[in-house]
Amino acid sequence: MLKLLTFSTLYPSAAMPSHGIFVETRLRHLVASGRAVSRVIAPVPWFPLKGERFGEYGRFAATPARESRHGLDVEHPRFIRLPKVGMSSAPYTLAWSFLRAARRLQAQGDDFDLIDAHYFYPDGVAAAFVAKALNKPLVITARGTDINLIPEYAFPRKLILRAADQADAMITVCEALKDELIALGADAAKVTALRNGVDLALFHPAGRDQARAALQLAPDRFTLASVGHLIERKGHELVIGALAELSDVDLLIAGAGPEEGALRRLAEQLGVAARVRFLGALPQARLREVYAGVDALVLASSREGWANVLLEAMACGTPVAASKVWGTPEVVAAPEAGELMPERTAAGVVEAVRRLRAAPRDRAATRRYAERFSWEATTQGQLDLFHRILAARRSPELRHA
Incomplete structure (x- = not known):
């Protein structure tokens, strides 16, 4: 059984049930295959006050520290998002929060085979720091603005390319993003396009x-x-x-x-x-x-x-x-x-x-x-990719096979 640690700030919670639901949906279908399990670490920015009058930050403050969603255990550690310098500092504060949470899981006996990170900046960059510290393989999924907008800024672009170089593999949700990620400088051999699917049982034309x-x-x-x-x-x-x-x-x-x-x-x-x-x-x-x-x-x-x-x-x-x-x-x-x-x-x-x-x-x-556009092909694509990465870690000569 493949054991994943899924990491993203884009993940739903009881306080924000639609936030990053596309990450949760893909993971739910992967786990439903019966061939993978995952723990989720989904940090939220620290904010001292709860309440709708504080908008999004008030909802972040109301996010539970831990919860179970659709059978998946989710932790929401806090990280510091600094005013005015948040874009530059977020990968570091996020990595610190993620590393503490990951090591706590390991200390409890919940080790994992691979880090499955979503959204390249700051999440994927932070995950690269943690993967290196824990000597774990890393897959980063690019989802849109993280590739088609954020790299316009020099410092994030440098960190994105550094994370891309370290990652064992990268996933994009469409061919256009794959082309853009490669154009930025990512290794084409490490980028796979796996499009999102749709829940055909939930979304149907009846009634x-x-x-x-x-x-x-x-x-x-x-x-x-x-x-x-x-x-x-x-x-x-x-x-x-x-x-x-x-x-x-x-x-x-x-x-x-x-x-x-x-x-x-x-x-x-x-x-x-x-x-x-x-x-x-x-x-x-x-x-x-x-x-x-x-x-x-x-x-x-x-x-x-x-x-x-x-x-x-x-x-x-x-x-x-x-x-x-x-x-x-x-x-x-x-x-x-x-x-x-x-x-x-x-x-x-x-x-x-x-x-x-x-x-x-x-x-x-x-x-x-x-x-x-069902989820089956995407789920199988993830499983094949993850197993190939783990096999390459065991046998380095297979890395580029």
Whole structure:
């Protein structure tokens, strides 16, 4: 049985159940194979005060020190995120917290074969320090912004490349990120693209009429959904802007974040506020209801590694309109999946939505397309990679076999 230590600051908790859920989901499917077990160390920034009035930091403060999620034991040690110098100092404070927690597990008899780290900076860099200190093999998964944005800064880029050189292997969630990581200077022989899958049991198209009724959607109105954190790079403002040209279209926005006030003001300024409904952050079961009920999902992001929301919507039979960024063209790769925007603007959203309406997609065909993206291949890819690394550690001549 393969014994992993999974490490990431992007991991859900009782206080933040949607935070980094994509890391947890992949790990759950891996463990469900019956061929691997894992302990999870998911540090959170230290903050002295709990409460919603302190926003994200208040939720970090409310995170339990230890919990069990879906049968996985999770520890949430604290680390110091220093004001103004957080980007530079975080790998070091994070590594110190991780090393203490890992050594405590070992002292309790919970040793492990390999460190499975997610998100390259600061998490993967911190994991490289710890892997070296404990003489453990290391795999780092790159997920998006950690490769397509953070390396624009010289100091993080230097540490990312140092960690990439030390890592036994790296995983990217799409081919576009693999190409970018190699272009940065990572060894191509150590990089494997393993795309995310979709939970086909959780996200399904059944009960569309009930979902529309629960959402109080008008039967004669075409309804879009825009799902994701309310932050600039998700592009919710472009979808709101498109409504000015789509007079018979309504919009549901699912997510929470610092841009909510600005988005509400924009809807008022454009005279479309009556057609925009903010649903807040939703658990996945409620998101399924949204996906199943609406007519199309719009994702107007400026950066995405592999956007899980696209496959989640398709699994519910709902086609998508998405910006052509990074891994998204790898997800939206057939007509039944939906449309790619000709440009990432409000006008681009309008054009993609009009194409969807002019050539309605068969929802059953959209579901069948999503079924090509189950988790089995990704799980097997991880298992093969991990076992190959451990074999190479035992027999160095196999390292580049």
